[in-house]
Amino acid sequence: MKKRILILGAGAIGSYLGGSLALDGHEVTFLEREKDISSLQKQGIIMEVGGIRSTVSSADYISSLDQAQNREFDLIILAVKTYHLDRLLPGLIHLQDNLPPLLCLQNGVESERRLASALGANMIIPGTVTSAVDCPAKGNIIVRKMRGMGIAGSHPMARDLVQIFLEAGIHCKYYSNPESMKWSKLVTNLLGNASSAILNLTSAQIYSNPALYQIELEQVREALNVMQNQGINVVNLPGVPVKILAGLIKYLPYWLSKPLLARMIGEGRGKKMPSFHIDLYSGRGQSEVNQLNGAVVRAGKKSHTPTPVNSFLTDTLLALIKGDIPLETYSQGTEEFLSHFSSITMEIQPD
Helix, strand or coil: CCCEEEEECCCHHHHHHHHHHHHCCCEEEEECCHHHHHHHHHHCEEEEECCEEEEECCCEEECCHHHHCCCCCCEEEECCCHHHHHHHHHHHHHCHHHCCCEEECCCCCCHHHHHHHHHCHHHEEEEEECCEEEEEECCEEEEEECCCEEEECCCCCHHHHHHHHHHCCCCEEEECCHHHHHHHHHHHHHCCCHHHHHHCCCHHHHHHCHHHHHHHHHHHHHHHHHHHHCCCCCCCECCECHHHHHHHHHHCCHHHHHHHHHHHHHHHHCCCCCHHHHHHHCCCCCCHHHCCHHHHHHHHHHCCCCCHHHHHHHHHHHHHHHCCCCHHHCCCCHHHHHHHHHHHCCCCCCC
16 A cells, blocks of 8 residues: 655655655655755756656645645654754654654654653664765755665564665665664765864875874774674664674774775765765764764663763864864865874874
8 A cells, every 4th residue: 555655854865765755656745944945846856767867747745744744644654854843843842742653764863762761762764874875966866776764663563664765676674683784884884984084184194194094993893892782783774784883892803804894984985975974064063973973972871881982073063063173174184183093082093
């Protein structure tokens, strides 16, 4: 049976999933900014998946959650950056008596808890997307790496959604443990992200520098230690062998892990700059660093696990975003960055 689906956000992930579902016959409505709706209605959503271009013209659009008040939906998909949750949450709370289940695809490990606290745990279905999707222009998406997505938890609709996405051509896997799924995705999001934004360097440039590469290793090792101390297991995600990735980082010596990880991260990102870099240099004044590296720090405090590297990266990038530190301070200035890092954390040398 086809579903009536409201997707919060017509960005890369929202457009990809919504477009795929619409092409499979589902009734899809997007919540999007008023200024973008006219062009979306006119051109539709243009998708390039596996080299095949499709145009989705059947979708509907609304510019506020109030417009959804008198409509009936079977599912809401939350597909916006984590820093937009504060803006959306009041509207969701206002409509909570009439809301259907909500599939949360946001990065990090805290959004589901916030949503469950506000709307009820029985309303939230944790999810994650591992496919690499570009959005060069509003309404235009290109799937660079078709990996898939995960859906987790005990909600009665969770397993049905796996089948729905499979039928829409999206590889989807069910996970019984939401925390394992979400934390494993967080680990993959950390690599080549914060340091790339701070230093204005590509992931390849970060990985070619021994001292910077060691910082990359240490931030993930901290996250893995936090997971271990909370009793959370690492799991493989669709198209992403996270267990192997974690093993390389945690156990292999520097000289052996470096070429393997550099290749994995390079192939995963392609020529695209990491999301933290894109957000910082777009002038949006927002970043998911607080929901990723910052989440590691907060969980580390609760589990009494030291996280100095994630703390440094979080504080530094947030200061750059706020303008407390000028962008040019560390831009391609590796030595100054490493000096500052060593002075307020600890000196990290290659294994």
